[in-house]
Every structure is written in C-alpha cells, then in structure tokens.
Amino acid sequence: MSKQDSIIVGISIGDLNGIGPEIVLKTFEDPRMLEFCTPVIFASVKTMSLIKKALEINVNFQGIDHLNKLVHGKVNILNVWRESADISFGTETPMMGEYAIKSLQAAVKALKTDEVDVLVTAPVNKHNIQSEKFKFPGHTDYLAQELGGESLMFMVSDTLRVGLLTDHIPVNEISKHITKSLIEKKINLIHAALKQDFRVTVPKIAVLGINPHTGDNGVIGKEDDEVLRPTLQKINHSGKIVYGPYAADSFFGSGNYKNFDAIVAAYHDQGLIPFKTISFGSGVNFTAGLSKVRTSPDHGTAYDIAGKNEADFTSFREAVFKAIQIYNNRKEYLEISKNPLKPSGKKLSTKKG
Structure with missing residues (x-):
C-alpha cells in the first residue's frame, strides 16, 4: 500500500x-x-x-x-x-x-x-x-x-459479536420498546452487516429471550411468546437463518455462542455483560x-x-x-455487488472473521 x-x-x-x-x-x-x-x-x-x-x-x-x-x-x-x-x-x-x-x-x-x-x-x-x-x-x-x-450497537471481537435490540434506555422501559418491527429491523441490520462488513456469506444468528427462561410459557412474561417467537418465525420464512429465543442465563456459559456468527441481546446489560466478560480489553463497539x-x-x-x-x-x-478491516470488507463487497460475475480473487468464508 x-x-x-x-x-x-x-x-x-x-x-x-x-x-x-x-x-x-x-x-x-x-x-x-x-x-x-x-x-x-x-x-x-x-x-x-x-x-x-x-x-x-x-x-x-x-x-x-x-x-x-x-x-x-x-x-x-x-x-x-x-x-x-x-x-x-x-x-x-x-x-x-x-x-x-x-x-x-x-x-x-x-x-x-x-x-x-x-x-x-x-x-x-x-x-x-x-x-x-x-x-x-x-x-x-x-x-x-x-x-x-x-444505527445498531454491534459489539465485536475475534470470537464474539453481540448486537442489541435496545441500548441506552432504562430497564423499566425495555419491554415496551421491543416491538415486532424493531426486532425485524435490528436483525436485518445485523444480517446485512455480517455479509458486507464481516464477509460472512451465510450468517447464522442467535436471539436471546426477553424474559428469564424465555418467559416459561408465559409464567414469567408473555413478550417472548407473543412478540419475539412469531417475529423470528417470520424472519426465518424470509430466508435468513435465525435461531431462538434462547435463555440468556446459560447461553454464554455453555459455550453455545461459539456456534453462531452473531448474538442478538434484548437489552444493554444482557448483551454487554457477557461480551465484556469474554472479550474485555480486545472488544470493539461498531456502529452497524x-x-x-x-x-x-x-x-x-x-x-x-x-x-x-x-x-x-x-x-x-x-x-x-x-x-x-470493515472499510476494506465493505469496499470489496460493494465492488462484487456491482460486478457479480467478476471474480474477486478471494475465497469467501462462512466462518467468523
């Protein structure tokens, strides 16, 4: 260069x-x-x-x-x-x-x-x-x-990417902010970022539940069953690979996060506490x-x-x-998008990168 x-x-x-x-x-x-x-x-x-x-x-x-x-x-x-x-x-x-x-x-x-x-x-x-x-x-x-x-707050490191449905809002306002349209919008943003900014060809996204134990069939809240699950089903029908909702308390400790290209957390601390525990000092806040x-x-x-x-x-x-890295990835992605038949000279990876 x-x-x-x-x-x-x-x-x-x-x-x-x-x-x-x-x-x-x-x-x-x-x-x-x-x-x-x-x-x-x-x-x-x-x-x-x-x-x-x-x-x-x-x-x-x-x-x-x-x-x-x-x-x-x-x-x-x-x-x-x-x-x-x-x-x-x-x-x-x-x-x-x-x-x-x-x-x-x-x-x-x-x-x-x-x-x-x-x-x-x-x-x-x-x-x-x-x-x-x-x-x-x-x-x-x-x-x-x-x-x-x-905009989307997307916390990224070499081993973990966490996006947020809601970020800097009070805890007592979280549930009223999480709507079906918001969920769709944020997951679409993450999916697009994974493809153009991180060059993941087929993104796999995991979504954490809003309530403890994803609501336990409505015993601990109805948002997971009435808002989150049907929206994830709709997104999957559009062709995107989205899994969940997962109970947040065991998701990171079990290592399950390693099976996905990105994790979607419902609110700030649900995503940032595990992210900073795992990646503190090497993590980056990217505004996708x-x-x-x-x-x-x-x-x-x-x-x-x-x-x-x-x-x-x-x-x-x-x-x-x-x-x-993101600047270069995005530039290359846009060039390939404009000229889809022109070989880039690089193999695209389905792995995290």
Missing part, C-alpha cells in the same frame, strides 16, 4: 480529562501503526503536546490547520481549537464536554465529506456532553442523525447500519486512572484495526 492509498482514520479525542488522549497517543507511539493507516486526531496541537508531556508518551505528531495539508506516514493533529485546554485528569467538567463535542462534530463533518475514510471515537462522558446544541445520549444516536441509516464506518473501544472515560499512565490501549488499537 502506498502512502497515498493509506486509509485515513479520523479520531475524535473524547473527554480530555479521561483516558481517551492517553490511549490514542499510546496506540500511535508504535510507528508500525502508520503502515496500516494515516491517523488524523481532531483536537489541538497545544492540548495534545501538554498531555503527551504530562504522560511521557514518546510519539511525534504533525500539526495541520486543514485536511488538505495532511501528511501521510505521520500522526496528524487537526487544530479544531487553538488554545491549551485546562486539563484536570479524572475530573468531570462542562468545558471538557464542549471540547469533546467540538472534536466529534469536526470529525463527523470530515467523514461526511470523505476527507477521512473511517471514524474511531475515544470515550466521552454522556453527562457533560449535554447542552442546548447537543442532546444525544451518546455517539450512536448523533451519528445516526448525521450519517443516515438505521450507517453509511460510514465508525468504531470505538469497549470502555468509558475511566476517570479513576486518568493521568496515571495506567490505561490499556489495546481496545482502542483494536478499534482502529477493526475500522480498517
């Missing part, structure tokens, strides 16, 4: 008082990362220089004021603001929320105009990003508005269903260790690699 062909990875810096800047800089401290991509960090040179010095991270970067000045083979920092931010590691402040949103909005704008190829987001604090101008519970809803498409590729690490701002030079950057590095 020539430098000009290098995938441009846009990076929003997240909460500057959290571990986001640390894991970003540590990822690109290894110069070999520049063989895979050209990173652009949306922040400011002054701020990142201050953090680099405070944490003693040995990484060189190139400051730019416009993306047409981007330098391949270097870590680029686009100056979204000029001043040095008042860093106070481990502290939640409104100003850090404002900087996080400035970075995100600039990165998304560049993604929409194809000035960067993919977006990798460092963690934000969902509380201090709220304002009159930004009223979203997190990245996913904002990206769905800006990039178009139906969008017109562009966005990934992030599988953890938050971690204020408790911010500024202590203790943060593990593995998940962020994996998010960069996964974004590149």
